[in-house]
Amino acid sequence: MLVLAVDTATPAVTAGVVRLEGDEPRTLSTRVTVNARAHAEVLTPHILECLAEAGHTPPDLDAVVVGCGPGPFTGLRVGMATAAAFGDALGIPVYGVCSLDAIAVEAALGRDLLVVTDARRREVYWARYSRGARVSGPSVDKPADVNPLPSNAVAGSPAHVDLFDLQVEPVETPSPAGLVRVARQALVDGAEPEPLVPLYLRRPDAVEIANRTK
DSSP, rough: OOOEEESSSSSEEEEEEEEETTTEEEEEEEEEEOOOHHHHHHHHHHHHHHHHHOOOGGGGGOOOEEEOSSSSSHHHHHHHHHHHHHHHHTTTEEEEEEHEEEEHHHHOSSSSSEEEEEEEETTTEEEEEEEEEEEEEEEEEEEEGOOOOOOOOEEEOTTGGGGGGSSSOOOSOOOOOHHHHHHHHHHHHHHOOOOOOOOEEEEESOOOOOOOOO
């Protein structure tokens, strides 16, 4: 099964082509650009470059997996809209997964883990995991208000992991293989995808003038 995986929930614009064979996804190609303002400009070129490098064209794809956040409104919308457009054009299923889960699945190692990513406004998106399963979150809070216990390791945003007195796992953003691992069972089963729902966790900064409080 050939899967396109994309994520724009963090400052990293990530795309990759992954071959799912049995339980283990194999990354054929990947592109990552760390630029919180470049999601719309580089995502589609990244996807086409990944397909070309892997020796495939869009019609070869069997499914799409996309990170649904939590993440900032604009960047997250770009990734999800692009994933939905590819799925619609090709007539293939699009599976949404929690972007924090995709970080955790590569960093958890069977331990209690905290995952944090940048939510701006001096806040973090976070979730806690135990033995690979999410047990709290996703939520958005100031780092000082996040109780890391019983976690003994932390992964995610390099600018925020050091705010917690935990061992740091070097997994900073969702990878294509991590995204596919989270969706693996649904992909293997050929399950009907749930509707794509972005995990904004708060309202966007931009508000239409008519809806502003006077």
